[in-house]
Amino acid sequence: MYIILLLAIALYLISGYLHCSLSSVSKTLYVVLMLPGTIVHESSHAVVALLMGARITDFSVMPSGNTLGYIEHTAPKIPFIGNAAISVAPLIGCPAILLLISRYFGVHFDSPPGSFDIFIETRFLLEGTLSFITGLDYLNWRTYVFLYLALTLGAGAAPSRTDIISMLPGLIIIVAAIYALNYFGINILYLYIILSWLSAALSVAIIPLLAVAVIVAMLKLIMPVT
Structure with a gap:
């Protein structure tokens, strides 16, 4: 489960870099391209807020300041x-x-086994990511639509700075509770399965994000702003 935290940090850093780089070129185009991820991001907040007994007072998937939605x-x-x-x-x-x-677009990726060993998780995740990349049908248009959706959903999954500040106290409690259960030999099988699938999906989402980030960085080197 530790790998999810590392993936979240990677998503935060990569999406932040793309946000600064691409929005400076054309903010309107960037907002439109990232709209699916923004909708899911804010909707996820809203659904869980309602489940936690909160009342929604304002909701938007349109840019406000430096955020894509709120x-x-x-x-x-x-x-x-x-x-x-x-x-x-x-x-x-x-x-x-x-x-x-993923099933609709004919894309399949394996989930790593749920584990508290970060090295085992990382190895299986890297192997699964490589298998995913080599297994894609690059002659099928659905592959590219899926990669675009993975890009925008990956950016949407990235926590904002406000999210990170808000989640830390409760997240520490949750992680400590899960670790304690594991330490005392209480196996939460379904939780491990869910976490492993989430880590697999996040790793897939990082692939197009990282690819675009590398392309943007290379373009900046080739065509520096004067």
């Missing part, structure tokens, strides 16, 4: 964990949508 809600009825759940919601909602649509 949601405002009252305080959740469940302290600490409620705020953490609301903040971490896109990190679950976006890859979940990616998993759901």
Whole structure:
């Protein structure tokens, strides 16, 4: 499960870089391209906020300041964990949508086994990612539509700075509880399965994000702004 935290950090850094780089070229185009991910991101916040007993006071998938969308809600009825759940919601909602649509686009990727060993998780995740890349049908238009959706959903899964601040207290409690259960030999099989699938989906989402980030960085080197 530790790999999910590393993937979340990677998503945050890569999507932040793309946000700064691409929005400076054409903010309107960037907003339109990222709209599917923005919708899922903010909708994930909204759904979990309602589940936590909060009331939605404002919701938008249109840019506001330096953000692509936003949601405002009252305080959740469940302290600490409620705020953490609301903040971490896109990190679950976006890859979940990616998993759901993958079958329609004929894309398959394996999930690593749920484990508390970060080295085992990393090895299986790298092998699975390589298998995913080599297994894509690059002559099928659906592949490119899926990669675009993976790109925007990957960006949508990335937590904002506000999300990170809000989720930390509750997330520490949740992670500590899961670790304690594992330490005392209480096996939560379904949780491991869910986390492993989420980590697989996040790793798939990072592929097009990273590819675009590399292309943008290379273009900046080739054509520096004067």
